[in-house]
Every structure is written in structure tokens, then in C-alpha cells.
Amino acid sequence: MHIARELPLDQIMLGDSIRLMRMLPSGSVDCVFADPPYNLQLKGELRRPDDSLVDGVDEDWDRFTDFAAYDTFTREWLTECRRLLRKDGTLWVIGSYHNIFRIGAILQDLGFWILNDVIWRKSNPMPNFRGRRFTNAHETMIWAARGRDSRHRFNYQAMKSLNDDIQMRSDWFIPLCTGAERMRNQHGLKLHPTQKPEALLHRVLLASTSPEDIVLDPFAGTGTTAAVAKRLHRHFIGIERHPAYAEAAIGRVQQTVPAPFLGQVTTPSKRDVPRVPFGSLVERGLIAPGATLYDRARRVSATVTADGSLVCGTARGSIHQVGAAVQNAPSCNGWTFWHMEQDGNLVAIDVLRSVPIA
Ligand SMILES: C[S@@+](CC[C@H](N)C(=O)[O-])C[C@H]1O[C@@H](n2cnc3c(N)ncnc32)[C@H](O)[C@@H]1O
Structure with missing residues (x-):
């Protein structure tokens, strides 16, 4: 049963995303950005010889007993996201090789229509300590329309402008989240192991949404999606079940100042300097x-x-x-x-x- 109620616009809600999404009205959001649990625990593939995790992800939220449990969870949250999306809305899901292929198959089964898979190529990836396989230097984002008949938004010109007037490609070279942007706890340690860079969300939201659109993030973490949405004059709804992350996200959003709003576009280069748009x-x-x-x-x-x-x-x-x-x-x-x-x-x-x- 779905309880239709007022949309909690520009809020981070504390709780389980599937349960809370079930309380929201159908067809009410324009875009979903989801950064779900990675399912890293299952195979322990990122472990060092001392059994610590290479990228520091060792969280309760990332524990699933087997692939079937992960698939059931994935089907449930994707079903709710699809119900909440407007007909022409789009969904972004980010993941690694541990989960993205399972998610891709399930979202196709549910009726989503894949538009692109975008590679986020990390400029500063974690090294591979065991030397038994390649350094894992990217994550994959699936961008999908709600259905095959959706007339999805793609801000082609804005993307071209962002890339010096050259069509934006599906491989994005963006650094990991570091420096002042990285949220830290009172001991100066990383608050969250998988905080995404704002630059990534800037491009995602600029490409696929308009000002005043509503963006849902069902796994909000430190509130990266919410902060960038606010900066770019989009509305957001964030859901996070870990109280410390939700609290940090709320504080972060409060401190975010919307950019003075204007419109559009671009850039080229000199031979002897790095090509930076x-x-x-x-x-x-x-x-x-x-x-x-x-x-x-x-x-x-x-x-x-x-x-x-x-x-x-x-x-x-x-x-x-x-x-x-x-x-x-x-x-x-x-x-x-x-x-x-x-x-x-x-x-x-x-x-x-x-x-x-x-
Ligand atoms: C990969 S992280 C998201 C990080 C986020 N994109 C950021 O930039 O900070 C996934 C988040 O989902 C949360 N989470 C996991 N399962 C959840 C659930 N069922 N309901 C709500 N939040 C959940 C975790 O606590 C974690 O913070």
C-alpha cells in the first residue's frame, strides 16, 4: 500500500529508503541519482592480506549474505524509484564491477530503458596492493529513462559547453573527492568511505535536469546530490538510514549557497598546456x-x-x-x-x- 503525502522537498529523511519511498506519491520526481551499497563484503575481493579493505569500505550498510539477497534488495528499491519517477524522468545508478551488472540487468527487467553507461575515470585511484589484477580506476554509471517511450531530458548544449564546445563523451575524467570537500568527523577522519565528488553530480544534474526539477537520492550518504542540487537550483529529496551521515548531510546542505542563476555554455586550447575545458x-x-x-x-x-x-x-x-x-x-x-x-x-x-x- 502506498500512502500519498506531501513531498518532503529539500529535506534529508532519516530511515530505510524502500520503506520511505513507499510513502511518497507516484510520478512525483524528475530524476533519481542512486549510489547504492556496493555489495563489497560478499566476495571480500578488495581485501588486503591483513584482511582490511583496500578502499576502506567496511560498513554494516554494505553487508549482504549472498547475490540473491542483494538482487531482492535491488529489485525493491528500483521498483520504488520507477514508481516515483515521472513518465519522462531518468535514473542514474553508480556502481562498480561488484554490483553494476546485476543492477543493470534488474533495471532492464523492470522496464527502464538504458540511455548510456558512463565511465567515471578516477584521476587518483587506489593502487592494487596484491598485484594480481588491474588497478580498479573507474566506476560505472547507468543512465536510464523510466521507459522506452519516455521523452527524456538531455541538455546537449550545456554538456557541449562544459566540454569546450565538443560533444560530451561517455567517459568522464574526474578526481576522487578530496581536500576541503571531503567530510570529516571530529577526529579528522573521513566521515564516509564512498563520498562522491561534487563535480560528478554537477555534470549529472546539469545534463539531465532543469532548474526547479525534483531530484531523489535514496542513498544520500553525506548529501552530495542534495548539496549540488541546491547549488544548481534543483529541489532534492534525500534518504539516508545512518544517523551520523544524515546529520552531516543536513549540515552540509544548510551551508550550501545556491549559485547566482544564469543560463548557458563553452572552450578550446593551446598545444603546450593540458587540455582542460x-x-x-x-x-x-x-x-x-x-x-x-x-x-x-x-x-x-x-x-x-x-x-x-x-x-x-x-x-x-x-x-x-x-x-x-x-x-x-x-x-x-x-x-x-x-x-x-x-x-x-x-x-x-x-x-x-x-x-x-x-
Ligand atoms: C555508497 S553510499 C552513498 C554515498 C553518497 N553518494 C555520498 O556522496 O556521500 C550508500 C549509502 O546508503 C546508505 N544506505 C544503505 N542501505 C540503505 C537503506 N536501505 N536505506 C537508506 N540508506 C541506506 C548507507 O548508509 C550509505 O550512506
Whole structure:
């Protein structure tokens, strides 16, 4: 039985996701991002010789007795997600080789229609200590529409803009969550073993949702999805059953400031510097949506949007396109034309390209 009630918009709910999802009304969310338990305990494959887990995942929430138990759990939460999705809504599930193939088969059986599998390639993966197989350097995200007949949202231009005006590919090179973004407990230790990088969620939500859409995360953990949704002016519903994680997620969301909202798009490169799309600097938080850029003489200024495009009056596009438009020139190297303010001085945004990826 489903108890239809008001949507708990912009809240992190404490409890079991299947039980709580059953209380929400059908067809009420636009997008689901799910980062379910990985099922790592089952095979103990990530264990070091001393039996500790290589990536530190050793949690009650990740314990299943066998594949059948994991499949039953997977079928139940996916069934609820599908019921809660609007007809044209989409679902993202992230996982590793331990669980993603089982999840993929089950979601197809339930009627979801797979749109892409996206590889999140980690720039700084955990080494393989035993040396008996390859270093596991990626996770897989399945992106699926609710059904074959769904007219799903894909913000093609925003993705192209985020990638220097080149079509966004299905392999994403994004660092693990480190530094100030990593949530820590009072002893300075990692609060959660599998906190996802905000850059990953930035791209997911920018690709598949619109402002004001409702995004559900049934395994919210530290609230990464919720925080990024708030920053990008999307609504969220988070569910987490571990009180310490839920509490941390609530605090994190409270501290998140929505980006000044604007619209669209892009960037290219120089041969001798690493090819970094301007959009990825926005994703990594090196430059904030809403920041102002200037030309060297401060004659013109433009505003950075969430997908890495610039807006200046009626001109909108990549750092290069808008640089060219404001000079009435056929082309422009936006990296050297645009500057940001740092300690009262103007610095070319080119310097950001050399900030190492952790
Ligand atoms: C892989 S982690 C998600 C991490 C999250 N994406 C982040 O960035 O912090 C999975 C989370 O699901 C929670 N969880 C597991 N089973 C659950 C259930 N049945 N109901 C609610 N939460 C659950 C765990 O406590 C854990 O925090």
C-alpha cells in the first residue's frame, strides 16, 4: 500500500529508503541519482592480506549474505524509484564491477530503458596492493529513462559547453573527492568511505535536469546530490538510514549557497598546456558560477554560468566566443583575454589550467 503525502522537498529523511519511498506519491520526481551499497563484503575481493579493505569500505550498510539477497534488495528499491519517477524522468545508478551488472540487468527487467553507461575515470585511484589484477580506476554509471517511450531530458548544449564546445563523451575524467570537500568527523577522519565528488553530480544534474526539477537520492550518504542540487537550483529529496551521515548531510546542505542563476555554455586550447575545458574548472570549484571575468583593461566584463559558458549582455557562449563577440573579432583566445580578480589584481584565467588535478 502506498500512502500519498506531501513531498518532503529539500529535506534529508532519516530511515530505510524502500520503506520511505513507499510513502511518497507516484510520478512525483524528475530524476533519481542512486549510489547504492556496493555489495563489497560478499566476495571480500578488495581485501588486503591483513584482511582490511583496500578502499576502506567496511560498513554494516554494505553487508549482504549472498547475490540473491542483494538482487531482492535491488529489485525493491528500483521498483520504488520507477514508481516515483515521472513518465519522462531518468535514473542514474553508480556502481562498480561488484554490483553494476546485476543492477543493470534488474533495471532492464523492470522496464527502464538504458540511455548510456558512463565511465567515471578516477584521476587518483587506489593502487592494487596484491598485484594480481588491474588497478580498479573507474566506476560505472547507468543512465536510464523510466521507459522506452519516455521523452527524456538531455541538455546537449550545456554538456557541449562544459566540454569546450565538443560533444560530451561517455567517459568522464574526474578526481576522487578530496581536500576541503571531503567530510570529516571530529577526529579528522573521513566521515564516509564512498563520498562522491561534487563535480560528478554537477555534470549529472546539469545534463539531465532543469532548474526547479525534483531530484531523489535514496542513498544520500553525506548529501552530495542534495548539496549540488541546491547549488544548481534543483529541489532534492534525500534518504539516508545512518544517523551520523544524515546529520552531516543536513549540515552540509544548510551551508550550501545556491549559485547566482544564469543560463548557458563553452572552450578550446593551446598545444603546450593540458587540455582542460573551462567548464571543468567550474565543476571543480576553481571558479564559481556567477563569478565576473574582465578583459585586461576592465573595459568589458562577463559572468560565468554553471555550465562554463559566459554571458555578457546579449552575447552568450564559450570564453572564446564571447571574447570574440565583445571585440567584434573573428576569433579570440578566451584563456588569455579573460581575467579574474585575485587580491585586487587581475589575473588571466589561463593560470587555472595549471592547477593540478588531485
Ligand atoms: C555508497 S553510499 C552513498 C554515498 C553518497 N553518494 C555520498 O556522496 O556521500 C550508500 C549509502 O546508503 C546508505 N544506505 C544503505 N542501505 C540503505 C537503506 N536501505 N536505506 C537508506 N540508506 C541506506 C548507507 O548508509 C550509505 O550512506
